[in-house]
Amino acid sequence: MKLLGKVAVLAALSFAAAGVSAQVNVSDAWVRGTVPGQKATGAFMQLKSADGGALVSVQSPVAGKVEIHEMRMEGNVMRMRAIPKLELPAGQTVELKPGGYHVMLLDLKAPLQKGETVPITLKVQGKDGKPQDVEVKAEVRDLTASGGGQMKR
Numbered sequence: 001m002k003l004l005g006k007v008a009v010l011a012a013l014s015f016a017a018a019g020v021s022a023q024v025n026v027s028d029a030w031v032r033g034t035v036p037g038q039k040a041t042g043a044f045m046q047l048k049s050a051d052g053g054a055l056v057s058v059q060s061p062v063a064g065k066v067e068i069h070e071m072r073m074e075g076n077v078m079r080m081r082a083i084p085k086l087e088l089p090a091g092q093t094v095e096l097k098p099g100g101y102h103v104m105l106l107d108l109k110a111p112l113q114k115g116e117t118v119p120i121t122l123k124v125q126g127k128d129g130k131p132q133d134v135e136v137k138a139e140v141r142d143l144t145a146s147g148g149g150q151m152k153r
């Protein structure tokens with residue numbers, strides 16, 4: 001009985017590990033740098049889910065609170081607002097970029113300087129409804145950085 005239990009756990013672990021790499025591909029992750037006193041900034045990246053799913057929550061040790069935001073027009077004003085989740089259609093690249101969807105890092109504990117690395121944990125729900133953690137290392141770029149993709153890979 002004991003031995004059987006151990007084998008089952010090992011099988012479950014290796015299954016989970018294989019699932020993470022196959023499920024969501026994260027590329028070009030970066031965070032906009034901040035100045036002292038600034039309490040919020042955006043994180044950007046490209047997400048691609050092979051089987052489809054949704055980004056349901058995000059965490060980072062540099063921020064007291066993290067939200068998923070969208071930009072939308074309200075009258076003539078572009079505003080951002082939190083959304084409960086971001087759909088990841090199967091096989092499509094979803095781009096989080098300035099002016100569009102982004103991860104909002106709030107209640108920052110310290111200024112983020114260019115060249116630093118910010119750990120970010122994405123909670124992604126697969127088609128089967130099971131959440132998985134995807135660990136991302138995002139590079140801090142200039143305060144004035146406007147987009148992804150143009151930097152070295």
Ligand SMILES: [Cu+2]
Pocket residue numbers: 042069080081102103104
């Ligand atoms: Cu925002």
